[in-house]
Amino acid sequence: MNINKILWPTDGSKESGESLRLALYLARIYGSEIICLHVSQIQIPVTDLYPSYETVIMDIVKDTEARFGEEFNRIETENPGVRFSTEVVRGSVVDWIIEKAKADEAGLIVMGKKGHGLIGSALLGSNTLKVLRNSPVPVLSVKTEDEKTEYDIKKILVPLDISDTADSSLTYALGLAGKLGASVTVVYVFWIDANVYELSPDLVDELSGHSAKELRLRVDAVKDRYYRDNKGAPEAGIETRVLTGVSPALTVTDYADENGFDLIAITTHGRRGLERIILGSETEKIIREARCPVLALKP
Template identity: 25%
Template sequence: MLSIDDLLVARDFSSVSDRAVRYALDMAARTGATLHVLYAEVLHEADSDGETDRSPAHDLDAFRKELKEVGAVSAEALDAVSVKEETRRDVSAAPAIMSYAAEADVDLIALGTHGRRGPSRILLGSVAEEVVRRAEQPVLTVRGEERDRPAPSLEAIERILAPLDFSDYSRDALRAAKEFATVYDATIDALHVVPEALHPAFYVGGVKTIYDMDPDIEETVQERLDTFVSETDGPAVEVRTNVRVGNAAPDIAEFVDENGVDLVTMSTHGHTGLDRFLLGSVAEKIVRHVRCPVITMKAFGRSVTAADTPAEDRADR
């Protein structure tokens, strides 16, 4: 089951961070978590919008009312969410977010990927990428629209995508996806992307693509993926398996758009080593480009599933 007792959402009062607050409030209501609302006040940054005059939880009651009207989660659960608000001052937003997360022992961090704008302002997008890279906790990133168009509010989570690379770390992400699917009454798509292009070292005898090495690669990987999914424990939810041959990041983003995915859950590190594919770089590209929220989980970080054996411990067995 999900183990989220304390959920931190960072806001800067932009429409995008307000959208992240809505998702965080909805998740807190579903999991029974305490919601920590943090405003990171950046030192030496001019406050042109009167942000520091508002409390971090400003308008939270309006968000509760809005979610009640949507009806995706009960009014009782929304009213039961305990809220703690905090303002932190630091040289930049990311250190403030991560230091509070460590002090408050939060289980998950939520934030928008495009908030503050303007050449003299801290871009929340870059802050989100820094938090995704450095935070020990899983991170929920919520994307907004480009430029100054209003960001859409909370959308129902009915379809979850779990990109997998057959590592123990991606197995953890699949377990988490199953738990989130239970909370949101959603289904899951498990996706593995087989790299089509080969390293030049393989260019012998006319071998340039994966199909030259194995013409039946998709069928082979499909069987492996089906086995991987069936052997991954967790609640019984509908999981569809999908295999594509191509390039991981753009193919994952394309899958999201083509299939109406509402949430992506993925590990930030899969295969490791200088000669291996780094899922971490793929995760950052997904956070940057897909339209739906993304939950990234560190390979060696905190788990959101209860009674879970850390992946690094399983790898040593």
């Protein structure tokens, strides 16, 4: 797991500020460099009625870019133990984030789930989702409801689909937990749809029990392989649990809230079916609705 460099895109919103605090927390633990990036996505109205629009907007953009340059200098001065590099550019927000992550070989992107409309440069929800879908590296997203004085990640929740072979979220969580001294809880959601309501409670319990055994076997296999491949890595405490609910996303986020989890690690795809959890759309719902930060990884 490489987190030597953390890319932090910002539009100046509260969520960007909160994501910086999380980036700083991880940078201090991993000794990472933080790459500060602001993208001005210029939107000039096409009209002959107000030709001065272009001049006015460009003046605002230049002032904004100068302000971000000053802000980056302030952040660097206030955090002397952390290495920084900074860049203020113009163009497509999503394209710049993706290309910057590739070019600078960032190991992680930390960003707000949404931002504000600052000359079209905001990290809006749609932009965040586009980054999540296209990023070559894991993306850690934060929203302002998570606001804390200090981050201290000690409980990591990993929703897992036992019918899928993707183990990236659990493997990554084990490495992260070992470094942070955190525990890992892996959950499988037994999705109760309209057809299941006709089943008896005893049958639902039986199916849930079968899922619990399958989940434990799956987790043990991943854990054994991880520690075999990473000899000497700090071992994290890990437990499993089967949840039931009519909405996979709400079941996961409610469980995270009720049990005080500090982070959710999730794979950005899924499958449909009676015993399948974490659909692509459900994954996005978890990322959008979770109060705690969400780490999204590709399979």
